[in-house]
Amino acid sequence: MKHHLVTLFGVFALSILLIGLSFALPEGTQGEQHPDVDFDVSCMECHAEETPDIFSDWQGSKHGFMNFGCYMCHGDGTVDFEIKPSTDKCASCHGGYSVDFSRLNVNSCFDCHPGHTLKLHQ
Amino acid sequence: MPLKRREFLKASAAAAAAASIGVNLIPGMENKLFADAITWHKSVCRFCGTGCGVMIGKKGDKVVAIKGDLENPINKGHICVKGFFLHKVIYARTRLLYPMIRKNGKFVRVSWDEALDYVAKRFNEIREKYGPDALAFYGSGQAETEETYMANKLFKGCIGTNNMEGNPRLCMASAVGGYLTSLGLDEPAGTYQDIEHAELFLLIGSNTAECHPIIFERIVRHKTKNPNVKIIIIDPRKTPTDQVADLHLFPKPGWDLAVLHAMAYVIIKEGYADLDFIKKHVNFKNNEGKDISFEEFQKFLEDYTPEKAEKISGVPASEIVKAARMFGQARTAMSMWTMGINQRTRGVWANNLIHNLHLLTGKIGVPGSDPFSLTGQPNACGGVREGGGLCHLLPGHRKVTNAKHREEVARVWGVPVSNIQPKPGKHTIAMFEALNEGKIKGIYIMCTNPAQSLPHAQKFWKGLKEQFVVLAESFYPTATSEYADVLLPAAFWAEKEGVYGCTERRSQYMPQVLQPMGEARWDAWILRDLAIRMGFKKEFEKYKTAEDIWNEYISLTKGRDMDLSGATYRRLKKVRGLTWPVPSEDHPGTYKRYVKGDPFFDKLPEEKKKGRRMYFYGKPDGKAVVWARPAKPPAEPTDKDYPFALTTGRVLEHWHTGTMTRAVLELERAVPKAYVEIHPDDAKKLGIANKDMVIVETRRGKLKIEARVIDRPEPGTLFIPWHWKEWLANLLTIDAFDPGSKEPEYKVAAARIYKA
Numbered sequence: 001m002k003h004h005l006v007t008l009f010g011v012f013a014l015s016i017l018l019i020g021l022s023f024a025l026p027e028g029t030q031g032e033q034h035p036d037v038d039f040d041v042s043c044m045e046c047h048a049e050e051t052p053d054i055f056s057d058w059q060g061s062k063h064g065f066m067n068f069g070c071y072m073c074h075g076d077g078t079v080d081f082e083i084k085p086s087t088d089k090c091a092s093c094h095g096g097y098s099v100d101f102s103r104l105n106v107n108s109c110f111d112c113h114p115g116h117t118l119k120l121h122q
Numbered sequence: 123m124p125l126k127r128r129e130f131l132k133a134s135a136a137a138a139a140a141a142s143i144g145v146n147l148i149p150g151m152e153n154k155l156f157a158d159a160i161t162w163h164k165s166v167c168r169f170c171g172t173g174c175g176v177m178i179g180k181k182g183d184k185v186v187a188i189k190g191d192l193e194n195p196i197n198k199g200h201i202c203v204k205g206f207f208l209h210k211v212i213y214a215r216t217r218l219l220y221p222m223i224r225k226n227g228k229f230v231r232v233s234w235d236e237a238l239d240y241v242a243k244r245f246n247e248i249r250e251k252y253g254p255d256a257l258a259f260y261g262s263g264q265a266e267t268e269e270t271y272m273a274n275k276l277f278k279g280c281i282g283t284n285n286m287e288g289n290p291r292l293c294m295a296s297a298v299g300g301y302l303t304s305l306g307l308d309e310p311a312g313t314y315q316d317i318e319h320a321e322l323f324l325l326i327g328s329n330t331a332e333c334h335p336i337i338f339e340r341i342v343r344h345k346t347k348n349p350n351v352k353i354i355i356i357d358p359r360k361t362p363t364d365q366v367a368d369l370h371l372f373p374k375p376g377w378d379l380a381v382l383h384a385m386a387y388v389i390i391k392e393g394y395a396d397l398d399f400i401k402k403h404v405n406f407k408n409n410e411g412k413d414i415s416f417e418e419f420q421k422f423l424e425d426y427t428p429e430k431a432e433k434i435s436g437v438p439a440s441e442i443v444k445a446a447r448m449f450g451q452a453r454t455a456m457s458m459w460t461m462g463i464n465q466r467t468r469g470v471w472a473n474n475l476i477h478n479l480h481l482l483t484g485k486i487g488v489p490g491s492d493p494f495s496l497t498g499q500p501n502a503c504g505g506v507r508e509g510g511g512l513c514h515l516l517p518g519h520r521k522v523t524n525a526k527h528r529e530e531v532a533r534v535w536g537v538p539v540s541n542i543q544p545k546p547g548k549h550t551i552a553m554f555e556a557l558n559e560g561k562i563k564g565i566y567i568m569c570t571n572p573a574q575s576l577p578h579a580q581k582f583w584k585g586l587k588e589q590f591v592v593l594a595e596s597f598y599p600t601a602t603s604e605y606a607d608v609l610l611p612a613a614f615w616a617e618k619e620g621v622y623g624c625t626e627r628r629s630q631y632m633p634q635v636l637q638p639m640g641e642a643r644w645d646a647w648i649l650r651d652l653a654i655r656m657g658f659k660k661e662f663e664k665y666k667t668a669e670d671i672w673n674e675y676i677s678l679t680k681g682r683d684m685d686l687s688g689a690t691y692r693r694l695k696k697v698r699g700l701t702w703p704v705p706s707e708d709h710p711g712t713y714k715r716y717v718k719g720d721p722f723f724d725k726l727p728e729e730k731k732k733g734r735r736m737y738f739y740g741k742p743d744g745k746a747v748v749w750a751r752p753a754k755p756p757a758e759p760t761d762k763d764y765p766f767a768l769t770t771g772r773v774l775e776h777w778h779t780g781t782m783t784r785a786v787l788e789l790e791r792a793v794p795k796a797y798v799e800i801h802p803d804d805a806k807k808l809g810i811a812n813k814d815m816v817i818v819e820t821r822r823g824k825l826k827i828e829a830r831v832i833d834r835p836e837p838g839t840l841f842i843p844w845h846w847k848e849w850l851a852n853l854l855t856i857d858a859f860d861p862g863s864k865e866p867e868y869k870v871a872a873a874r875i876y877k878a
Contacts, residue, residue: 042794067362067774071788072203078787 034077043070043077057116064116073115085115164191164698165632166622167205168264168615169777171497172336173624174201175698176208178616180635185209185616194698196314196628202335204777207786211614212636214785218598218611219640229609234641238648241566241592241608242655248564248590249281258285258553258562261511262569263293263502266620266632268671269645270505272662273568274517276649279535280658284522284547285562288511289570290502291550292577295863296464297495298507300473303862304481304493304747306740307683308507308519311715312456312492313626313701318344319490322452323353324445326378326476327462327869331362332774334496337458342366352452354445356381357462358769359799359841360834369445372836373435375767376756376870379468380434382475383426383753385446389482390420394450396484402734404481405745409752422750434753449479454490460498461771465868469860471751478748486746487717487736497625504623508684508702509675513547517675518682522546534678536661549864550576551857557585564590567602568645569612571779574601575844577866578822579852594645597781601847612645613638619668620646621694627712629689630699646671680705683715683722683740756870757858758821760838764872766804768820768840768854776845784845796849797830799841800875805831808876815878818842820871823853826878840873 038046047070048055058064063072071077073085087108101107160179167174175194179187188209192199221237222229232240248256259277261270270288277286301308317340330338345351345366355363355370356378364370373381389395406419414422428439428446449455457480463472477493485491497503510517520527523544532539548556554576556562562585576582579601586605593606596614603609617638623629638644646668653662665671669691679702680687688704700711705721712720716736723737730744731737737744760767775792776783783789798818800810810816812831817824818840827842827849835841844851854873859866 037791039791039794043791068203069775069792071791072206076787076791080787 034081037077043074054116061116061118063118084110160186162189163633163635164193165616165635166500166624166630166699167201168208168211168500168782169202169204170334171263171499171502171625172196172334173500173622173626173628173630173699174205174336175630176201176205178209178633178635183636185212185636191698196624196626196698197336200336200339203775203792204783204789207783207789208615210786210788211782212616212639214597214782216597216599216781216785217614217639217642218595218603218609219642220611221641222609224607234643234651237608237610238652238655241610242652244590245281245564245566245652246656252563254282255285255547256561256563257281257283258548258556258565259287260550260553260565260567260570260572261286261288261506263288263290263497263499263506265505265511265569265645266501266618267505267509267623267629267675268620268668269568269649270501270509270511271517271671271675272646272649272653272665273566274510275535275537275661276653276656276658277566278516278522278542279532279537280541280653280656280661282541282543284513284543284545285553285556286511286547287513287550287553288502288506289550289572289575290499290506291512291864292575292866292868293461293464293498294495294502294507295512295865296466296469296473296860297459297497299470299860299863300477301495302740303470304474304477304749305716306738306746307715309503309627309684310492310494310625311486311717312494313628313713314340315713316454316456316490316492316494317341320344320452320454320456321348321351321490322448322455323351324356324449324455324457324476324479325353325363325367326356326457326459327464327472328458328460328496329357329359329361329363329462329771330458330496331365333460333498333772335774337496338363352448354448356445358767358836358839359771362774369441369448371437371441371445373437374836375769375839376466376759376867377435377753379472379475379751379753380426380431381437381442381445382472382479383423384428384431384439384442385449386475386478386482387420387423387426388428388443388446389450389479390423392447392450394446395482399484400482400748403484403736403738403745404748405741405743406748406750408750414750419748419750426753431753449485450483452485454488455480455483455485456491457493458496460496462769462869464495464863464865466865466870467757467858467860467867468751468754469865469867470862471749471754474747474749474751477746481746481748487714489714492714495625500624501622503625503627504621504629508623508679508686513549513553516542518679519684520682531678534674549859551859551864551866554582554585557589558582559585560588562589564592566592566594567606568594568649569596571595571600571602571781573605574779574847574850574852576857577852577855577868578857579850579855580823581857594648596642597785600781601779601850610648611638611640611642612648613642617642618644621672624699627684627701628699629686629694629702631691631694633695644668685721757867758856758870758872760872764820764874766838766840766873766875768818768842768871768873769835769869770842770844770851770855773843773845776843778845779847780845793843795828796843796846796851797828798825798875799830799832799835801833801835801837801839802831803837804875805829810875810877816875817878818854818873818875820854820856820873822856822871825849825851825853829875840875844868 075081163178174197175191190199190201352368355367428442432439480486528542592608594610619634676686685703685705688706842851
């Protein structure tokens with residue numbers, strides 16, 4: 001039970017709720033194209049059918065556990081869309097953490113924390 | 123709507139993206155997004171009643187970012203998905219930018235002078251011809267306290283009608299009734315600080331994870347650190363809140379009063395009652411308000427043994443016993459509830475029975491123990507409950523029926539006391555019925571969307587269509603604007619300053635950081651200028667700043683139970699809010715009421731406090747009341763023609779009628795439409811597959827909607843989220859209301875469902 005709760009807390013603390021700093025991309029960073037969006041279904045409903053493996057990974061991750069949907073990292077799929085989200089977007093939610101990349105051998109949060117299978121230091 | 127939905131959404135997103143840029147605050151990362159050019163302003167979230175502190179990031183003349191306020195004691199920097207996108211709402215494509223008057227069936231842009239002159243003329247004509255009670259005001263728990271205060275003065279003090287209501291009638295009125303009848307005064311005794319001291323949480327009629335996510339986060343954080351902490355949920359539907367539950371009781375919708383009585387029965391029978399606390403702090407009353415003994419109360423409970431309650435509610439007796447033992451054995455317990463309890467024809471009674479559990483066990487008045495009602499809107503407590511924005515209230519928890527209260531308020535307002543009628547006006551449902559009947563001929567609606575949010579909504583469209591409707595709103599179109607005669611563009615959050623008072627009695631200041639979009643104006647100034655044009659110049663011309671209004675309001679709270687006289691703008695601009703009573707500028711605010719540390723308790727004569735740790739000073743003898751309320755069923759139980767219990771509610775990503783959240787493309791994409799949840803067993807019997815189009819029908823209407831076959835609702839229960847006007851759940855809900863609180867029963871309607 002404790003493990004379950006620690007996991008759950010991690011989701012809350014580090015996914016949806018933490019130290020939110022919300023922003024949208026600056027103009028000029030768009031360009032990656034999402035296929036035409038069907039506005040009658042949610043991102044998740046469509047991706048459950050179109051990209052079931054990714055959906056399944058996400059669903060089992062902490063982001064999925066908290067229903068932290070595609071739109072939070074990948075944008076709305078029309079005006080704001082990134083196939084591989086920028087690290088800047090991580091900062092939107094995880095801005096409370098200090099990360100000094102000059103001391104690390106990586107350049108992106110995703111090098112250690114893949115968003116669809118996020119396990120966060122376990 | 124001139125734009126097709128898809129075009130509209132694209133345009134909305136473009137506007138939002140263009141208006142926003144990112145910031146990067148992680149040290150060591152490339153800072154390409156001008157973080158140093160952003161100035162941050164302390165404010166409060168615009169959505170639910172939690173009262174989260176947010177920081178508004180402004181660059182140039184634009185709000186470009188939002189983040190949680192690390193220094194705010196409520197949320198400590200956390201925000202939920204709705205708050206995360208709040209700044210985008212400012213730049214919604216749907217902002218109402220200019221005053222408009224409907225001419226020959228179409229809205230035509232007009233000047234403010236023309237709009238206000240027109241409204242003043244029509245209102246005065248109605249008042250002169252039909253009397254003041256032919257006019258009405260319908261406000262909001264989202265309006266600032268200063269805004270509601272101005273409306274209160276105009277309608278009750280100057281026009282002379284108590285037909286002044288607000289949408290908190292639809293969400294919190296039963297909680298008010300519960301607090302008043304059980305504890306003697308409105309609003310919780312404790313605060314959020316109790317969360318970190320509680321050993322047990324009873325979450326009843328509350329999908330805390332989706333509707334109050336930051337409060338849920340605090341509960342989860344506390345439980346994570348303290349594995350002995352237990353959580354009981356009582357709700358007819360599984361929700362994401364269940365992920366942390368230790369026990370979930372599933373009563374049939376509307377039949378949970380028997381469960382609460384049975385818990386009380388077990389608590390007393392098995393020795394968990396605090397007899398010393400009861401002796402010193404509690405009276406017992408029957409449903410007629412007559413005093414009864416503790417023994418008579420126990421006899422009353424014999425009708426609600428766990429076995430009998432099982433027959434009534436459908437909850438297994440063994441689980442009721444388990445819940446009662448968990449509540450009784452926990453050293454401290456905090457109950458939290460919201461619409462599942464309040465939006466009921468016996469909402470006040472359900473509130474009473476929750477208070478009963480705390481009073482019987484003495485789990486109140488100590489850290490970690492409190493019956494704590496969760497509020498749905500950001501200023502329902504501050505502006506409407508404390509500000510007196512309902513038809514029977516006056517500012518400062520006063521009542522129109524009390525002559526002394528009327529005199530006190532009239533003196534500060536500078537109006538003859540005879541202006542304030544001694545009789546309550548029409549409550550919300552009665553008000554909209556009076557519009558239908560033509561008894562009310564003109565209404566001013568501010569910051570709310572009743573054409574979508576009223577129960578059995580279509581019943582009330584007639585009156586909105588036929589009578590003179592003025593709508594002050596930040597967004598257009600809404601369901602209500604379809605019926606308006608005049609639209610007045612109102613400044614939105616961040617475009618105005620003012621105060622919000624949240625669930626835990628905390629009043630917080632919000633700054634103006636932007637000029638209003640288009641020609642929008644602050645609601646308080648719209649009301650002031652309308653009042654002056656209606657002939658109340660002397661009464662209203664003195665207000666020059668928001669602080670003028672706030673200062674007058676807090677002067678009216680001096681000495682009242684919700685004393686805010688020490689919460690001046692000067693202080694509120696510096697601190698992260700103050701929890702009343704705050705009787706002086708050097709007072710730090712009050713953590714718990716009715717106990718040592720509460721200024722009203724502290725100044726009681728020693729003989730009253732002797733031997734007691736609590737004194738409920740809203741009651742004549744300082745004793746709270748345990749009520750013996752019968753377990754009445756919902757207004758519309760299921761039957762063979764309508765065999766399902768339909769309940770309505772919310773999702774994480776949207777809020778109320780969707781006016782704000784649906785303007786944010788990311789949130790709209792997350793949950794783009796409504797659906798009806800049906801249990802797989804029921805779906806199988808009816809041949810309904812997931813995503814089938816179905817008809818949900820009640821005695822009031824039909825709704826064609828997509829089915830979601832999922833085991834969240836119990837068999838026999840349906841659930842529809844209510845945020846969409848295209849799939850308007852309130853075509854189906856019932857307008858029956860609690861006879862005490864007048865709050866409607868959104869949570870239970872008998873329904874049937876079949877394939878479309």
